[in-house]
Amino acid sequence: MSELQFDPFSYATQEDPFPSYERLREQAPVWRSPEHGFYAIARHADVLAALRDPARFSNRQGIVIESGFEQNAIAIFSILAMDPPRHDQARALISRGFTPRRVGELEPYIRALAVTRLAALRDARRIDFITDYAAEIPLQVICEMLGVPEADRNSLREFADAMVHRDEGSSDIPPSAVQASLDLRGYFSDWVADAKRRSREDLAGTILRAEIEGERLSEDEVIGFLFLLVLAGSETTRNLLGNAVYWLWRYPEQRAAVIGDPSRVPEWVEETLRFDSPTQAVARVIERDTRVGAVDLPAGARALLLLGSANRDPRVFDAADEFRIGRDTSAMLAMGQGTHFCLGASLARLEARVCLEEWLRFAPAYELDAEAAQRLRSTSVHGFSTLPVSVGRDS
Ligand code: HEM
Numbered sequence: 486m487s488e489l490q491f492d493p494f495s496y497a498t499q500e501d502p503f504p505s506y507e508r509l510r511e512q513a514p515v516w517r518s519p520e521h522g523f524y525a526i527a528r529h530a531d532v533l534a535a536l537r538d539p540a541r542f543s544n545r546q547g548i549v550i551e552s553g554f555e556q557n558a559i560a561i562f563s564i565l566a567m568d569p570p571r572h573d574q575a576r577a578l579i580s581r582g583f584t585p586r587r588v589g590e591l592e593p594y595i596r597a598l599a600v601t602r603l604a605a606l607r608d609a610r611r612i613d614f615i616t617d618y619a620a621e622i623p624l625q626v627i628c629e630m631l632g633v634p635e636a637d638r639n640s641l642r643e644f645a646d647a648m649v650h651r652d653e654g655s656s657d658i659p660p661s662a663v664q665a666s667l668d669l670r671g672y673f674s675d676w677v678a679d680a681k682r683r684s685r686e687d688l689a690g691t692i693l694r695a696e697i698e699g700e701r702l703s704e705d706e707v708i709g710f711l712f713l714l715v716l717a718g719s720e721t722t723r724n725l726l727g728n729a730v731y732w733l734w735r736y737p738e739q740r741a742a743v744i745g746d747p748s749r750v751p752e753w754v755e756e757t758l759r760f761d762s763p764t765q766a767v768a769r770v771i772e773r774d775t776r777v778g779a780v781d782l783p784a785g786a787r788a789l790l791l792l793g794s795a796n797r798d799p800r801v802f803d804a805a806d807e808f809r810i811g812r813d814t815s816a817m818l819a820m821g822q823g824t825h826f827c828l829g830a831s832l833a834r835l836e837a838r839v840c841l842e843e844w845l846r847f848a849p850a851y852e853l854d855a856e857a858a859q860r861l862r863s864t865s866v867h868g869f870s871t872l873p874v875s876v877g878r879d880s
Pocket residue numbers: 536544548564565566576627713714717718719721722725762763764767768818819820821822824825826827828829830832833
């Protein structure tokens with residue numbers, strides 16, 4: 486086997502991390518990066534145990550491996566940078582906005598958004614699936630839930646895109662990403678001041694009331710949470726949509742099965758989450774000396790939990806490197822597990838189902854230009870920034 490290398494900062498790894506994951510799982514399931522000092526954890530059982538153990542694997546420095554967030558992680562990552570019990574209290578307040586009823590009520594809105602967006606593309610033969618469609622819907626949905634005015638939504642998307650961009654080889658946050666995060670905070674701080682003057686029944690109202698009634702969210706925490714929702718709620722779902730159409734196109738027999746039976750779209754969504762997880766990795770900091778497998782992790786070290794690798798672990802999934810719609814994906818870790826399990830999981834699944842159902846209705850014979858597709862540059866998120874598609878219609 487080739488030499489063990491795993492560098493999440495290299496574009497080559499970001500492009501296709503799966504061969505490195507396989508080597509890690511087989512040769513060094515807990516591996517210390519000599520260059521960056523973090524410990525990569527690659528097997529499903531170890532990743533799952535770490536996700537369930539916040540007392541030893543803490544979120545307090547945030548969930549990305551880049552340096553620079555340690556001091557003000559909560560301002561950037563909100564509840565994703567908190568540990569229990571503080572985390573659980575804050576999450577309980579916020580999760581009132583994500584009840585199954587509230588999420589379910591959004592389906593007609595999401596469908597109308599998808600249909601309108603596709604109708605606007607009906608004369609095009611070639612589109613960019615990401616910028617013309619996938620990026621549009623999730624951001625609109627979270628902005629709608631929060632009550633962000635339509636006129637502001639484009640700038641929010643630009644901030645969000647700039648925030649996840651990384652320069653090749655660098656383990657620091659680029660200045661453009663830092664600036665974008667400041668801009669987004671600035672936007673929300675004005676917006677919260679304004680929103681407080683109005684009484685609201687939407688998600689923003691729920692979050693703001695949680696603060697106003699003297700419960701535990703400070704204004705800074707409210708802003709941080711809005712910030713997290715915009716990022717977590719738009720980038721990841723966009724990547725799920727792009728990865729879904731990409732892999733369906735790469736596996737024609739699977740595609741025929743889904744087109745023949747659209748009730749299988751949810752299975753397509755689940756297998757995409759497993760096979761090419763939009764969030765490939767989440768970071769933790771070790772709270773006290775801990776042993777994982779045969780390796781000792783000292784307190785203070787960073788650990789990188791490779792969700793994308795866990796989801797390809799052959800100890801859990803048969804023929805894990807095959808995209809097989811309809812398989813049992815229940816052990817998949819794409820949305821995390823335990824105390825930080827994705828708060829937007831059912832919303833993401835709803836958005837993905839509706840958007841993909843409408844996409845297949847719109848362009849069942851779509852063809853990708855794989856040569857022209859471009860990956861996002863990120864150490865934690867896997868998806869496309871550009872995915873040119875011909876819609877497969879003559880007129
Ligand atoms: C395909 C889409 C999505 C994926 C793959 C995804 C993935 C994840 C993962 C892996 C975590 C856990 C992180 C950790 O353990 O450190 C998480 C947490 C979270 N996600 Fe998602 N997510 C998605 C969509 C969404 C959406 C649509 C929203 C909201 C609108 C959302 C909001 C959140 C929040 C608030 C948390 C933090 C929960 C906590 O700390 O208790 N996510 N997500």
